Amino acid sequence: MTPAINLLKKNKCDFKIHKYDHDPECTNFGDEAVEKLGLDANQVYKTLLVELTPKELVVCVLPVANQLSLKEVASVFDVKKAVMAAKDEAQKVTGYLLGGISPLGQKKVHRTVLDESVNTFKTIFISGGKRGVDIEVNPNDLKKLLNAKIGKIVS
DSSP, rough: OOOOHHHHHTTTTTTEEOOOOOTTTOOOOOHHHHHHTTOTTTTBBBEEEEEEEETTTEEEEEEETTTBBBHHHHHHTTOOEEOOHHHHHHHHSSSSOOOOOOSOOOOSOOEEEGGGGGGGGOEEEEEETTTTEEEEOOOHHHHHTTTEEEOOOBO
């Protein structure tokens, strides 16, 4: 079990685990999940870490089908500028490997924003905390567990 799955169990949330064989050569992790699980790329969400200041990272959860807008993220968090966090830093602060970074169960709790598109689905798919594992979860449960904002973060 991953910290993400343990957190969902502890909070008695309904969820389903979906596993697939991860190809070690693949670096488009979200696209791989969409393809191997036969899902809609609008319903599968990726987790990206963004730096607002050198001391503050935030978690952004958005559909695999879209690109993150750093301008929109800065607006949601009311800062002048946002930049992508370094890959090593993202892995260090979350405790997860790239391609398996879940918004749930990270080593440290970060402010989080879910793209407003979550409101169009009864369930969404997020990383389960390791490559080859996705979790199907109600976005309202995700919002509550993460104390997340909902906002437009895609371009």
